[in-house]
Amino acid sequence: MxxxxxxxxxxxxxxxxxxxxxxxxxxxxxxxxxxxxxxxxxxxxxxxxxxxxxxxxxxxxxxxxxxxxxxxxxxxxxxxxxxxxxxxxxxxxxxxxxxxxxxxxxxxxxxxxxxxxxxxxxxxxxxxxxxxxxxxxxxxxPNPTRMGLAEEPEAHDHWFELDGKRVERRYEIRRDRATQVMQVTFRYYDAEGAALGEELIGMRWxxxxxxxxxxxxxxxxxxxxxxxxxxxxxxxxxxxxxxxxx
The missing domain is CATH 3.40.50.150 (Vaccinia Virus protein VP39)
Structure with a gap:
């Protein structure tokens, strides 16, 4: 997809x-x-x-x-x-x-x-x-403590319903403190844990x-x-x- x-x-x-x-x-x-x-x-x-x-x-x-x-x-x-x-x-x-x-x-x-x-x-x-x-x-x-972390390992974000099926979204964050940019990777899994896709979003704090x-x-x-x-x-x-x- x-x-x-x-x-x-x-x-x-x-x-x-x-x-x-x-x-x-x-x-x-x-x-x-x-x-x-x-x-x-x-x-x-x-x-x-x-x-x-x-x-x-x-x-x-x-x-x-x-x-x-x-x-x-x-x-x-x-x-x-x-x-x-x-x-x-x-x-x-x-x-x-x-x-x-x-x-x-x-x-x-x-x-x-x-x-x-x-x-x-x-x-x-x-x-x-x-x-x-x-x-x-x-x-x-920006939370100074959290922004000071270079990365956050993949963690649970949200469960939701999509087309009648239960889907989990998880996220992973990498930060560049020099540019104040964080790259957030969202990954999607079905109820059995099979990967459905992922997306990368950049954000500057x-x-x-x-x-x-x-x-x-x-x-x-x-x-x-x-x-x-x-x-x-x-x-x-x-x-x-x-x-x-x-």
């Missing part, structure tokens, strides 16, 4: 359960409702958040580099106020440069593996926002004040820093949730 399609077909069964308790979907939908649209979502995936925004009648454009992810989203018959585009956020070039809100949920910003890619993405996002438009995104708050420097260099004004989706002030734990203004 194609690894990209493997991730796309397992995404909803895994992350619908994993992310719901965090409240991130409700948070991003509320941000979109407050902005009023049009809204731009980078890394829209299978539409977990995008469809929640669209249900409020808000015009939303979803961008994702994975055609397989977009295919899953299209299979859900999104409404007419949804536009889907395959592309990378650091190469963003849409006709509409008047978005009221750009959002990059569920750590999608972390898939930008260099400072150059991060700055390019921020510059392209800023270019697509109207004056005063907002950018909202999240990354995980970024510290809170490093993020602030990136935003300011790209021309954004940071407005708030939170450690969760309930608006509590940043305290160095959980996720880093950022709101910034063009």
């Amino acid at each position: 194609d690894y990209d399609r493997l991730m796309a077909t397992t995404y909803d069964p895994i992350y619908a359960d994993v992310r719901t308790p965090s409240g991130d979907r409700d948070f991003y939908v509320a941000q979109a409702v407050a902005a009023g649209g049009p809204v731009l979502e980078l890394g829209c995936g299978t539409g977990r958040i995008l469809l929640g925004v669209a249900a409020h009648g808000i015009e939303i454009t979803g961008v994702d580099p994975s055609e397989a992810m977009l295919d899953v989203l299209r299979s859900k018959s999104p409404p007419a106020n949804v536009t889907l585009v395959r592309g990378r956020m650091e190469e963003l070039d849409l006709a509409d440069h008047g978005f009221a809100l750009a959002m990059v949920p569920f750590r999608a910003f972390m898939h930008l593996l260099t400072v150059e890619a991060q700055l390019a993405a921020l510059a392209r996002i800023r270019e697509h926002l109207r004056p005063g438009g907002k950018l909202v995104f999240d990354v995980f708050d 970024t510290w809170r004040y490093e993020l602030e420097h990136l935003l300011v260099r790209a021309g954004f004004t940071p407005l708030s820093w939170s450690s969760g989706y309930d608006g509590r002030p940043y305290d160095g734990s959980g996720d880093i949730v950022v709101v910034a203004r063009r």
